[in-house]
């Protein structure tokens with residue numbers, strides 16, 4: 001097999017050339033790359049916004065921007081990071097590319113629907129950002145857009161909800177494709193307990209997504225009704241319920257947290273065994289805990305359906321569920337660490353980034369427990385403690401897993417190897433910068449510094465100033481890693497089929513893969529993480 | 541496939557169970573008069589509505605229209621806890637946190653007062669020295685006895701963090717109330733059962749009566765501190781939009797229909813979606829496999 005026959009040269013459907021070969025493709029791999037570029041664009045944009053906010057916070061009072069600019073920036077940063085990075089990144093890029101391959105299939109079940117999802121994503125993303133700029137004044141309510149603040153003050157909220165709906169549709173269709181591919185396209189020889197963990201995690205996520213998206217659809221209908229007919233759904237003086245919107249919003253957004261974190265855990269479950277040269281410890285436990293997280297996520301959701309408003313009972317149930325979700329998460333961390341134990345560790349950038357993930361995600365989870373304990377929550381709620389906590393989960397967790405996935409699968413996707421040294425330097429800078437940026441934020445939050453202010457009381461200045469250096473180091477590291485990867489595209493396509501010694505199916509085919517993925521029928525292992533062959537080869 | 545179906549059945553069961561349960565009230569205990577339609581709006585707030593200059597009649601009216609930078613009418617006279625007349629001039633001589641509520645509220649007023657009382661104990665600034673708190677009843681039927689009783693409760697809750705004279709509980713006649721609320725852009729409406737619909741917001745005012753900042757949500761200590769800090773420097777500033785809590789006496793039946801419709805809608809979409817998937821499976825003729833027949 002020569003590189004000339006890879007999916008990068010051959011189009012699907014065949015015969016398309018130039019831009020048509022990309023914009024009208026049915027190939028799940030090309031779509032994965034198209035998502036990659038779009039999502040990287042949004043991510044870099046939002047990272048720069050984050051850095052600008054931090055720069056403003058480095059000095060008391062007005063440093064580089066006033067309150068209006070700051071408020072619109074955290075709104076934009078939040079919207080992009082949640083809807084255009086956190087939720088779609090891993091499933092849309094790596095899921096699209098690798099889920100069919102890991103299942104031994106030649107594409108997803110509905111290739112054209114897959115293309116449609118990409119267009120919905122592009123359209124929804126543009127629309128989301130456009131909606132923020134349209135209307136009378138940029139919304140400053142944060143990414144949660146609380147009605148009645150927003151319904152009356154900013155005309156653009158209906159547009160933003162529309163955008164969220166379009167994006168929700170896009171990820172729901174992707175989820176649908178994953179579920180159907182999982183069931184209908186899987187190689188006949190592959191039983192449920194022979195499926196790679198990344199694919200399992202995407203499968204669990206897809207169900208949560210399919211469940212949650214109807215809520216945003218209904219919210220969309222309600223907000224539009226309210227805007228154009230003024231029937232007073234959210235207006236208590238017209239018999240409406242002002243908390244209805246908030247309620248629906250969290251019904252969608254609570255599961256979104258699981259949608260953001262589950263695929264990241266799937267990535268780590270692939271990388272840890274590959275570089276430990278050792279079968280994953282507790283494969284079944286990881287599968288079941290993925291499903292457990294998905295089910296717990298759905299329970300939170302069902303609980304929202306059951307009661308509106310936060311009565312004491314719902315606060316209790318919610319706290320309890322938050323604690324319960326910690327159990328399957330802890331099971332995974334335990335499995336990863338046990339896998340490494342006595343493994344023959346081969347250090348590499350993706351493995352290093354996975355270690356960062358485990359560490360940062362664990363801290364994020366522990367701070368989450370502090371928040372989940374409803375009592376303590378009151379002290380720190382709406383402070384920088386909360387902001388730091390979800391950055392630990394979303395950037396330290398999903399963000400680092402995203403970079404680990406990039407470094408793990410880059411050679412497979414593009415057929416090129418990247419330079420290791422800049423990757424290590426970037427990863428270390430990002431991890432160290434992360435800690436120096438977000439640990440001060442945890443402390444400031446415990447001291448009572450409220451979130452969403454461009455300014456603060458004098459006693460918070462030192463902490464905020466020091467955190468700034470962490471942020472610059474963090475962003476330097478992230479950009480260095482990205483640039484290193486992008487520059488590697490100029491290298492010759494000489495990546496071997498299996499540069500890391502991975503055992504799942506994508507490593508059994510050439511890099512980059514041919515259009516049809518498998519030219520011979522895939523050789524399904526009894527157990528997806530069986531390293532005996534790899535180890536005996538390397539001992540020869 | 542069997543697994544997927546199992547999940548589906550499980551979820552549907554949950555949902556149906558959920559559909560049967562009635563919605564709990566939005567917040568606050570349902571009051572005795574709950575059966576009255578919440579849609580019936582009393583005359584209470586009508587007069588100052590026009591003052592809020594809403595041009596488009598169909599556009600939803602703001603509950604709070606921030607008047608940051610404007611000045612309070614300090615000549616207004618209210619009654620203090622002992623029924624003596626008290627002009628705002630007499631108490632706005634240092635930064636003031638102004639909180640419009642009413643003392644016998646079935647909704648979130650007492651929770652707001654309690655949140656504030658708790659926050660007072662966790663501030664960086666010193667209550668009494670750096671600022672004073674003024675609660676004003678928006679209900680012109682409330683008497684100074686009601687104010688006195690409320691004061692006792694919440695001063696106690698603040699646990700000695702604020703000197704008694706530094707947290708005032710005022711009552712007033714309708715004209716003083718509506719002039720004040722209009723000046724701070726605060727809309728409230730009386731319902732047929734005598735309760736009020738009103739937003740929960742706190743207004744920080746500088747010592748010269750200038751409106752500095754609005755505080756929303758649960759009155760977390762950090763927010764209160766920032767408001768006091770800005771009021772001390774007399775710099776009007778953009779408020780941070782946390783949740784805008786609307787205090788009202790919920791009619792447990794009013795939104796039941798909407799909530800049920802929402803649940804039915806979610807179920808319907810979910811069902812339609814599942815049906816579409818099953819249909820598509822059929823049309824595809826089951827398993828689409830690249831190496832169909834190649835392997836067992």
Ligand code: HEM
Nearest residue numbers: 047050051053054074078081086142143394395451452453
């Ligand atoms: C280099 C990386 C990042 C930096 C420097 C950064 C920095 C910040 C800062 C300074 C704030 C505002 C805090 C406040 O005043 O309330 C913020 C808010 C936020 N960030 Fe990030 N962030 C980064 C990455 C991320 C990532 C990866 C995500 C999610 C996937 C994320 C999600 C959010 C959200 C949801 C908010 C809250 C916005 C709101 O209050 O509505 N951030 N971030």
Ligand SMILES: [Cu+2]
Nearest residue numbers: 645647649787
């Ligand atoms: Cu009230």
